[in-house]
Amino acid sequence: MAYVAVKGGERAIDNAHALLSEARRGDASVPEIExxxxxxxxxxxxxxxxxxxxxxxxxxxxxxxxxxxGDIPEAIFLVRAYRTTLPxxxxxxxxxxxxxxxxxxxxAAFKDIPGGQILGPTFDYTHRLLDFRLAAGDQSARAxxxxxxxxxxxxxxxxxxxxxxxxxxxxxxxxxxxAEPFDLTRDPMAFPADRDQRLQALARGDEGFLLxxxxxxxxGWGSTHPLCGEIRVGEVAxxxxxxxxxxxxxxxxxxxxxxxxxxxxxxMDGAAPQYTRGYGLTFGHCERKAMSMAIVDRALRVRExxxxxxxxxxxxxxxLYHSDNxxxxxxxxxxxxxxxxxxxxxxxFLRKLRQEYFDAQxxxxxxxxxxxxx
Amino acid sequence: MQNSQKVVGSNAxxxxxxxxxxxxxxxxxxxxxxxxxxxxxxxxxxxAPETGMVMVRGRVGGAGSSFNLxxxxxxxxxxxxxSGETGVGYAAGRDKEHARIAAIVDAMxxxxxxxxxxxxxxxxxLAKAALDRRxxxxxxxxxxxxxxxxxxxxxxxx
Numbered sequence: 001m002a003y004v005a006v007k008g009g010e011r012a013i014d015n016a017h018a019l020l021s022e023a024r025r026g027d028a029s030v031p032e033i034e035x036x037x038x039x040x041x042x043x044x045x046x047x048x049x050x051x052x053x054x055x056x057x058x059x060x061x062x063x064x065x066x067x068x069x070g071d072i073p074e075a076i077f078l079v080r081a082y083r084t085t086l087p088x089x090x091x092x093x094x095x096x097x098x099x100x101x102x103x104x105x106x107x108a109a110f111k112d113i114p115g116g117q118i119l120g121p122t123f124d125y126t127h128r129l130l131d132f133r134l135a136a137g138d139q140s141a142r143a144x145x146x147x148x149x150x151x152x153x154x155x156x157x158x159x160x161x162x163x164x165x166x167x168x169x170x171x172x173x174x175x176x177x178x179a180e181p182f183d184l185t186r187d188p189m190a191f192p193a194d195r196d197q198r199l200q201a202l203a204r205g206d207e208g209f210l211l212x213x214x215x216x217x218x219x220g221w222g223s224t225h226p227l228c229g230e231i232r233v234g235e236v237a238x239x240x241x242x243x244x245x246x247x248x249x250x251x252x253x254x255x256x257x258x259x260x261x262x263x264x265x266x267x268m269d270g271a272a273p274q275y276t277r278g279y280g281l282t283f284g285h286c287e288r289k290a291m292s293m294a295i296v297d298r299a300l301r302v303r304e305x306x307x308x309x310x311x312x313x314x315x316x317x318x319x320l321y322h323s324d325n326x327x328x329x330x331x332x333x334x335x336x337x338x339x340x341x342x343x344x345x346x347x348x349f350l351r352k353l354r355q356e357y358f359d360a361q362x363x364x365x366x367x368x369x370x371x372x373x374x
Numbered sequence: 375m376q377n378s379q380k381v382v383g384s385n386a387x388x389x390x391x392x393x394x395x396x397x398x399x400x401x402x403x404x405x406x407x408x409x410x411x412x413x414x415x416x417x418x419x420x421x422a423p424e425t426g427m428v429m430v431r432g433r434v435g436g437a438g439s440s441f442n443l444x445x446x447x448x449x450x451x452x453x454x455x456x457s458g459e460t461g462v463g464y465a466a467g468r469d470k471e472h473a474r475i476a477a478i479v480d481a482m483x484x485x486x487x488x489x490x491x492x493x494x495x496x497x498x499x500l501a502k503a504a505l506d507r508r509x510x511x512x513x514x515x516x517x518x519x520x521x522x523x524x525x526x527x528x529x530x531x532x
Contacts, residue, residue: 051444054445055427055444055445055446056444056445056446056466057446057466057468059467059468060468083427083445086427086447087424088426088428088445089426089448089450090428091428091431091442092428092429092430093431094431094432094433095430095431095432095433095443096433097432097433097436098437101511102515103511104515111522116519117519118515118516118518118519118520119518119519119520120515120518121518145514146514146517147513147517148513148514150513151509151512151513151515151516152512152513152515152516154512158437160435160436170435172433172434172435172436172437172438172439173434173435173438173439174439175433175440176439179439181440181441181442182441182442183429185429185442185445195441196434196439196440196442199432199434199441199443200441200442200444203432203443203444204444238428238430238446238466240428240448240464242462244452244462245389245393245462247390248390249390249397249464250394250397250398251394251465251466252397252446252448252465253398254430254446254466258436260436277435279434279436281432281436281443283430283444
């Protein structure tokens with residue numbers, strides 16, 4: 001069967017894009033939204049686009065959200081496409097999240113965590129009642145933050161450091177200064193995947209997919225029984241050694257969310273039992289994502305702890321091959337593009353099958369008549 | 375943030391510290407500080423402002439070996455003053471003017487004559503602004519710290 005090139009549609013496509021532009025703008029009597037307004041007032045959407053777009057740049061993410069009419073996976077796709085146009089200057093030093101300038105830090109497991117439970121700007125404990133004052137532009141909806149006399153300390157001890165002397169918590173594998181971590185932006189997914197590769201994939205993975213996997217794990221599909229050891233949100237310094245200098249400089253302080261889930265006991269190499277941990281780290285303030293990531297990270301550590309793969313969240317090929325929403329969205333949505341030839345081939349085959357079916361039926365009927373006549 | 379504090383508390387800034395102050399300053403602040411300089415020195419671009427990516431690394435579990443978390447946009451620039459000093463500028467984001475100002479100020483900081491001007495007009499005010507911003511944020515954060523108290527349950531003996 002030969003392919004037949006079908007041309008046409010250029011004008012329709014141009015006009016569709018013009019119509020999209022008008023639809024994006026909405027009612028022209030309503031003021032146009034500015035990128036800076038999205039950056040400042042839709043900041044959690046911006047954070048999600050940066051985390052899953054795997055590119056920290058709030059202005060870019062806000063622009064992508066505007067261009068995508070608020071379609072977050074589409075905005076993530078735009079950011080991913082943009083990043084391919086830029087050269088890479090190098091790699092940062094690994095960030096020290098323990099030195100984070102904390103804006104929020106809670107431990108659901110340990111009430112008396114040193115430094116205290118610091119709620120920060122959170123939706124937790126709100127009543128989830130729509131606040132119509134925001135719709136009316138009522139000033140009373142804009143409470144000013146209280147200012148304490150004493151600031152929070154520059155750094156807060158982590159849950160890991162609190163219990164370190166007792167050995168109750170699993171200790172992070174020692175740092176290997178010489179090992180280059182896996183880089184998904186340079187190398188294709190490979191299995192079995194080490195934890196560095198898995199964490200990179202989870203960090204840019206779809207929040208909804210990871211949330212559902214984490215939920216499935218909590219409900220018993222590959223149960224991890226997690227407790228939230230610590231969540232922290234705040235600013236982390238990024239150090240980078242430029243080409244021109246022989247020392248690293250701090251080039252930025254990026255907002256990040258980190259989550260440590262405590263989950264299950266294990267005896268590593270015959271040592272005394274310890275809590276094992278799952279780890280989540282994201283760009284921006286993305287708590288739901290960081291928590292889901294930590295649960296899925298722990299679930300995926302089946303080989304390390306000699307556990308059995310009994311559920312989707314423990315199967316690294318299943319999780320890592322399907323967590324990227326740019327790939328997933330692309331493959332599902334490509335079905336919208338013309339498949340005329342596939343369909344034509346299917347139709348031909350289906351018509352043939354039906355013809356064979358009807359022929360066989362007619363023969364059977366003829367046979368039955370013949371028998372009856374005899 | 376540790377750097378800013380050291381900078382404010384010390385007269386002997388090292389290059390690493392001032393480069394960090396310049397990199398981390400909000401673009402509008404460094405531009406405003408630059409605008410206050412009355413006699414900005416002339417120079418040539420050794421490396422025109424250029425935007426690229428840096429892959430940010432995290433640590434497995436928070437303190438273990440490294441993994442690639444995701445990239446960030448960074449803009450860099452290198453300038454040479456007519457008096458001979460060479461400066462580099464790095465800044466998060468895509469603001470070319472920010473990187474160019476940082477590079478010129480870095481060069482000025484290496485010149486005995488120009489350093490006092492750069493320090494007093496640009497570097498120190500930026501370091502102080504960063505510290506003030508951080509302190510205010512930390513005090514707002516501190517207001518959300520939970521003060522636990524224990525309710526006495528059961529009947530108290532009379």
